[in-house]
Amino acid sequence: MKRAISLFFALTMVISCFIMAGCAEKPPAVKPSESDAAATEAVTEAVTEEPEILPDLPEVTFENSDPFVVLLQSGIYADDFYTEDHDTGDTLHDAVRLRNSNVCDKYKIELEVITDEWSSVTDRIRLSVNGGTHEYDLCFVHMVSGATLAQSNIVLPFEKLEYVDLSKPWWDKAIKNGFSIENNMMMVNGDISPMSFSTTSCMYFNKKLFDDNDMEYPYKLVEEGKWTFDKLFEMTKDMTIPDGEGKIDAKNGKNQFGLASWYLDVPYSFYYAAGGMIVTKDPDTDKPIYAPDLERDTAIYDKIYNVIIKNNAYFETNTSDFPNVAKVFADGRALFYDAKLSSAEELRDMDNEFGILPVPKYNEAQDDYYSFVNGASSMVCVPTTCRTAEMRERASILIEAFAYESYKIVTPALIETYLKRKVTRDADSQDMINYIIRNRVFDMAYINMHDGVGSYIRDLLQKKSTNVSSELGKYKKSAPKKIDKIVDAFEKSVRDE
Numbered sequence: 001m002k003r004a005i006s007l008f009f010a011l012t013m014v015i016s017c018f019i020m021a022g023c024a025e026k027p028p029a030v031k032p033s034e035s036d037a038a039a040t041e042a043v044t045e046a047v048t049e050e051p052e053i054l055p056d057l058p059e060v061t062f063e064n065s066d067p068f069v070v071l072l073q074s075g076i077y078a079d080d081f082y083t084e085d086h087d088t089g090d091t092l093h094d095a096v097r098l099r100n101s102n103v104c105d106k107y108k109i110e111l112e113v114i115t116d117e118w119s120s121v122t123d124r125i126r127l128s129v130n131g132g133t134h135e136y137d138l139c140f141v142h143m144v145s146g147a148t149l150a151q152s153n154i155v156l157p158f159e160k161l162e163y164v165d166l167s168k169p170w171w172d173k174a175i176k177n178g179f180s181i182e183n184n185m186m187m188v189n190g191d192i193s194p195m196s197f198s199t200t201s202c203m204y205f206n207k208k209l210f211d212d213n214d215m216e217y218p219y220k221l222v223e224e225g226k227w228t229f230d231k232l233f234e235m236t237k238d239m240t241i242p243d244g245e246g247k248i249d250a251k252n253g254k255n256q257f258g259l260a261s262w263y264l265d266v267p268y269s270f271y272y273a274a275g276g277m278i279v280t281k282d283p284d285t286d287k288p289i290y291a292p293d294l295e296r297d298t299a300i301y302d303k304i305y306n307v308i309i310k311n312n313a314y315f316e317t318n319t320s321d322f323p324n325v326a327k328v329f330a331d332g333r334a335l336f337y338d339a340k341l342s343s344a345e346e347l348r349d350m351d352n353e354f355g356i357l358p359v360p361k362y363n364e365a366q367d368d369y370y371s372f373v374n375g376a377s378s379m380v381c382v383p384t385t386c387r388t389a390e391m392r393e394r395a396s397i398l399i400e401a402f403a404y405e406s407y408k409i410v411t412p413a414l415i416e417t418y419l420k421r422k423v424t425r426d427a428d429s430q431d432m433i434n435y436i437i438r439n440r441v442f443d444m445a446y447i448n449m450h451d452g453v454g455s456y457i458r459d460l461l462q463k464k465s466t467n468v469s470s471e472l473g474k475y476k477k478s479a480p481k482k483i484d485k486i487v488d489a490f491e492k493s494v495r496d497e
Helices: 003-011 032-047 075-078 091-105 116-130 142-152 171-178 194-199 207-212 219-223 229-236 266-273 294-310 319-330 339-347 390-420 427-438 445-446 453-463 468-473 478-496
Strands: 068-073 111-116 138-142 201-206 257-262 280-282 288-290 314-316 334-340 352-358 379-381
Touching: 068 075, 068 116, 075 091, 075 194, 091 111, 091 390, 111 116, 116 138, 116 142, 138 142, 138 288, 138 390, 142 379, 142 445, 142 478, 171 445, 194 339, 194 390, 201 207, 201 266, 201 427, 207 334, 219 352, 219 427, 229 257, 229 294, 229 334, 257 266, 257 294, 266 294, 266 334, 266 453, 288 478, 294 390, 294 468, 314 319, 319 334, 334 339, 334 390, 339 352, 352 427, 379 468, 390 427, 445 453, 445 478, 453 468
Parallel strands: 068 111, 068 138, 257 314, 257 334
Antiparallel strands: 138 379, 201 334, 201 352, 280 288
């Protein structure tokens, strides 16, 4: 998805609906002379647009072949593909429909889309492969639950799909850290999955509460690289106000909070935003290495603890009460709200104006703002029942074509219309979208050890503990063994395929 950023800058001077930029003043017309020929040619070359990046695909069609079947998670994730054959007036919907139409028309295929609950999609793929039936050509699976397929000889390495070129800008390069082992990618993501953007972490702030407390909106801090956890701590300090009886209870509707958050979002979004990473890679072998840094992680956790525990944030730990987190913010009772970009849809009827920000940095020395990608995000995979050379050729050509058409048509519509115009209320927040999606991060520990070391920050916060050393110590032996098992299973899947 980093391609989206380069798209913004590439189009800045030619498409006014993207980032606002000043236009160069047109020089006065002059009559050219022979001596001006070389200079004129040089200027012409300088202003010529860069050539369009195109996929390297053969000119083929697939008339009379079986439908190309796509399996999706239901809910908002089904918006990655639409089957309607008409425009609806919704820009994103119509862009996806046009993408589908372009690919189907060019390659003479019929598209069939199947959706199911996220918890059922992985099982459907597994049952199909184990039963030896080729039911799905392309699958969009839940990031965490679907990751197990890569270790069970259920999905193909994308290196086996000849025409899928993961070096192209429509494939997300950052995913390699979380999903590749020994340079084999069983799951990928990129422009082909526009709804993946929606699961990127961010922060919302209540403008009225900022105004009431004579506080400056944090936009300038973001732009200057000064939006840090220390700033967030300062802004939320003393902002959680007990009710008339001195109690702090988010359910009674009487408290105000500095921050509203959920235990399956904020521990991860804060940790990764601060530069945390539990599993790294050997640069020579691309094998994962369990490499927590106790000194670094303790320093990161101290800042997280201060904002959430010390400043009495609303930290909801009950899954069934998750909707109350957004409600507290929407009711105007929280200064900040940690969530996903898609959560803005839940705030559209909010009376108070709100703004959107990236999650803060660890400190000003940190180079970039990093954004966690929630585990509910879809990942793209192809079942191993795609066996023959002909089947793999067709699948790889069509997958690459859908990805390219998304890059060209869908992502601009998603960013400009859906993420910018539909879910934000001011130009400053629209600019913040660029910071939010610039550096999305993926950690193999979160993806493959979610119920272990990948969630140790969450577990510490739930206990209100500050003993990082003790918590990490629990996984000193088990985490490396788990990684070894993942690598072994991964290698077997690649070998047996």
